[in-house]
Amino acid sequence: MQKRFHKIQFNDRSLEVQQVPFDLKDYVYFFLKRVVALGVIAAASIYTFDRWFESPADVARDRELAFLKDQLEGLNEDLAQMDAVLADISHRDDAIYRSIFGTDPYPAYLRNPGVGGVDRTKHLAGHAWSEELIAVSEGVAELQRKLVAQSRSFDEVLDLARNNTELLKSIPAIQPVRNEDLKRMASGYGYRIHPIYKVRKFHYGMDFSAPTGTEIFATGDGEVILAKRTYNGFGRHVIIRHGFGYETLYAHMSEILVKRGDKVRRGDLIGLVGSTGTSVAPHLHYEVHKDGKRLNPAHFYFNDLTPEQYEELLMQSEQENQSFD
Ligand SMILES: [Zn+2]
Incomplete structure (x- = not known):
């Protein structure tokens, strides 16, 4: 194997083409050309790699x-x-x-x-x-x-x-029936489908579905200003005046256990759940009035509900279902 590099040269004198060994200058040129070429290829490769492939x-x-x-x-x-x-x-x-x-x-x-x-x-x-x-x-x-x-x-x-302790005793601040597990709330305040007319009507109270005979309690201190029976509408119903502009209404009772003029305290038994008047099933229709305006009763249960229960009840009461009226 040949160790040295050769180049081809034309000899003027002998007029022949001959092989001559590389001198130093040839070596320098030879390697310089390769180094430059390698450099260019390397630079181009790095640039391309960097551009197209991320590290x-x-x-x-x-x-x-x-x-x-x-x-x-x-x-x-x-x-x-x-x-x-x-x-x-x-x-x-x-x-x-x-x-x-x-x-x-x-x-x-x-x-x-x-x-x-x-x-x-x-x-x-x-x-x-x-x-x-x-x-x-x-x-x-x-x-x-x-x-x-x-x-x-x-x-x-x-x-x-x-x-305002007097006011606090008077505002209707509990639910009118026992509802520890929050299963009784059947329909809330707002637009609901009317159970008999089957049209969307504003429902001004809250319906608690409960078996006939379930106890109904006064939700704040006050005086019974109405206790009467009608054959449609609210059926047997009671209105309590609490003062400070508040009144509560309890409708469709099977039995009324108070009479007009009675003074009641929050939690007193005032009647039993029924289905009298315009009602499709045993339930209590409950309303809260302030200065003659009917408010959402859900906003008034702060005495017997934890914040979590309150949220749960509020969510239930906002479902647009059919009321019991
Ligand atoms: Zn109702």
Whole structure:
């Protein structure tokens, strides 16, 4: 095997083509050409690889960033949900608790105080998904402000409650039948299908389905102002006046156990469940009136329900089913 490189050369004198060994210059050219070619190929390969194929580290980093972005978006959705729950609590605070004590709704400018002043999210700008980060950060800050306001409003309500013991005894604050397992609530306040006319009608009370003879209780202290029987409509029914603008109505009884003028305390037995009047099955139709307006009784069971039970009952009562009337 030949160790040395040769080149082909034309000999002017002998006029022959002959092989001559490489000299130093030839070697330098020979290797330089190859090095340059290899360099070009390598550079092109790296460029192409980089462009079309990501390194495992890049892939891992991209996956990590996508995961973080997902989490951020999830947090934003959670925040929106919490905000909705808080809005519901605030609404109940204004429309029910504060109105029970005859006080004004908590002022809007206190409920949702602005931020003002320094831009707290400045340091979050200029990063990947800064937009999502800023949204989460602002959402949390806003929720905190609203929660503080809501808690202040509840402090006021608590003060009002402490100074209104007479009112607290009088407001209809329990369910009119035993309903520990919340199975009795059959139809709530709102649009319902009328059981006889089969049309959508506003149902101004709450129906508790229970066997004939089930005990019915006064839901707050007061005086019986009506105890009578009609052959349609409410059938045997009782109205109690509690004062402070409150009255409650108990309809379709099988038996009335009080008479007009009787003073009753919350929890006193006043009658038994039946199906008298316009009714399709034994049940108690119960209404809460305040200043002549018929309110949703579901908002008044704060004395005998835990917050979880209250939520459950409220959910049940909002189902648009058929009322018993
Ligand atoms: Zn009813």
